Amino acid sequence: MASLPTFDLPVLSLALLETAEGREKLAQQFREAGETTGFMQVIDHGVSPSLISRAFAAAEAFFALPLAEKQALARDPFTNRGYELIGGQALEGSLGSSEVQEGLVDAEKVKVGSGDQKEGLMMGDDRIREGDKNWGRFGHGRNRLPSEDAQPRLRGLVDEYFDAVKEVPRKMMEVVALSLGLDPKTCFTAEASKDPIMALRFLHYPATDLANITGIGSHSDFGFLATVAVTDTPGLELFYQGQWLDVIPIPGAFVINIGDSLSKVTGYKSSLHRVINKSGRSRYSIPLFLEGNSDFIVKPLVPVDGDQEEYLTVEQVLRSRFDSTYKTG
Ligand SMILES: O=C(O)CCC(=O)C(=O)O
Numbered sequence: 317m318a319s320l321p322t323f324d325l326p327v328l329s330l331a332l333l334e335t336a337e338g339r340e341k342l343a344q345q346f347r348e349a350g351e352t353t354g355f356m357q358v359i360d361h362g363v364s365p366s367l368i369s370r371a372f373a374a375a376e377a378f379f380a381l382p383l384a385e386k387q388a389l390a391r392d393p394f395t396n397r398g399y400e401l402i403g404g405q406a407l408e409g410s411l412g413s414s415e416v417q418e419g420l421v422d423a424e425k426v427k428v429g430s431g432d433q434k435e436g437l438m439m440g441d442d443r444i445r446e447g448d449k450n451w452g453r454f455g456h457g458r459n460r461l462p463s464e465d466a467q468p469r470l471r472g473l474v475d476e477y478f479d480a481v482k483e484v485p486r487k488m489m490e491v492v493a494l495s496l497g498l499d500p501k502t503c504f505t506a507e508a509s510k511d512p513i514m515a516l517r518f519l520h521y522p523a524t525d526l527a528n529i530t531g532i533g534s535h536s537d538f539g540f541l542a543t544v545a546v547t548d549t550p551g552l553e554l555f556y557q558g559q560w561l562d563v564i565p566i567p568g569a570f571v572i573n574i575g576d577s578l579s580k581v582t583g584y585k586s587s588l589h590r591v592i593n594k595s596g597r598s599r600y601s602i603p604l605f606l607e608g609n610s611d612f613i614v615k616p617l618v619p620v621d622g623d624q625e626e627y628l629t630v631e632q633v634l635r636s637r638f639d640s641t642y643k644t645g
């Protein structure tokens with residue numbers, strides 16, 4: 317299949333946070349990205365390449381386990397933790413009808429009809445205990461991982477990876493505030509990022525020799541920011557100016573994109589994207605979603621005149637988006 321034109325993601329260096337001029341430059345770059353596609357790549361992020369490689373090795377080892385062992389860890393729809401089978405989610409189901417009418421959903425695509433051709437392991441912060449503020453709330457809970465015998469040291473690695481990578485969206489939320497001329501300590505970014513729902517996900521798109529098999533259907537992300545670790549196996553596509561474009565990040569960078577909640581609050585773009593694994597080999601990725609504080613009300617910073625919309629909390633937004641994309645639990 318002919319390859320698509322490439323979209324060059326803007327490159328943002330988090331090292332710039334260290335100086336006043338640097339912060340100004342980052343704010344400017346974020347504003348430009350937010351007004352164009354909401355997609356960027358972030359370097360100098362402080363997460364060690366060896367930790368990222370170990371996480372990919374762990375993802376590969378997890379998906380290589382016998383299916384029955386993975387299915388025993390089936391995703392719990394309330395905590396949003398656990399294994400999701402190939403075809404279990406259809407992200408195109410999360411689109412609003414206006415996007416379908418506007419033709420943003422690819423018409424020529426071969427519709428598989430059985431959901432996204434990916435399998436996943438949904439995880440998050442595993443340290444919550446009974447009595448904690450978020451205990452018993454949607455999107456919080458304990459990870460559902462294989463036993464120590466089945467996959468040694470996975471639990472420790474997931475915690476280590478989560479702790480290191482969650483600092484990246486935390487810093488990026490500061491950049492969001494700066495890009496709007498706001499004080500990161502007191503503006504909405506502080507409230508939205510406090511004790512947030514964060515979903516960490518191992519994803520596997522199996523190799524296929526069929527063109528146009530949708531690994532993840534066209535969708536925009538639900539929450540504030542997605543921070544995605546990818547390998548050199550391509551497949552991510554972005555919809556921009558009426559066409560699908562290949563996204564090829566530089567090695568070691570995180571792909572960061574704005575989700576619908578941040579878009580709603582700020583007016584920045586949250587673009588449609590999808591994954592089609594045309595590489596002929598397995599593709600893996602590891603997104604970390606900053607979904608936001610459960611009780612944060614997702615409403616525009618600048619009130620819209622005559623607006624009658626009833627705004628939802630982060631928790632309400634997420635529950636409805638997850639419910640509309642998972643066929644079963
Ligand atoms: O696998 C990727 O590169 C992107 C994954 C993605 O878009 C998602 O999980 O929402």
Ligand SMILES: [Fe+2]
Binds near residue numbers: 535537542589
């Ligand atoms: Fe996504």
